[in-house]
Amino acid sequence: MYKDTKNLVKIFKTLADENRLKILLFIYKKKCKCEREDLSCRNETCIKDLSKSLKITVPTISHHIKELVNAGLITTRKEGRWVYCKIDQNSFQKAYGFLDIFLNTES
Secondary structure, three states: OOOOHHHHHHHHHHHOOHHHHHHHHHHHHOOOOOOOOOOOOOOOEEHHHHHHHHOOOHHHHHHHHHHHHHOOOEEEEEEOOEEEEEEOHHHHHHHHHHHHHHHOOOO
16 A cells, blocks of 8 residues: 555645645746746745736635645745745655556556
8 A cells, every 4th residue: 555645635635626726837837937046036926916816815815825735735935924835846746656656557
């Protein structure tokens, strides 16, 4: 049996929500594409941008962000009054490792 099934269940339950998938895709699209490391070039987005762009209220976005953080799919950091979200690839690697079992089996 695959180890760490409790964390996988949490990851897949969290991913089974349309708004959370939209949030993840939005954060991913905001990923930094340049080579500079200053504040004008971030690979994260703030909750207010998510709310405005996805047309979801801030309290609802905050709820989904909490679920994504609890599943380890994103991290957040506060800068002044803004909260920034960033994808955490570790949980995605765990999910991929699990799914890869099924993709690499011979029939």
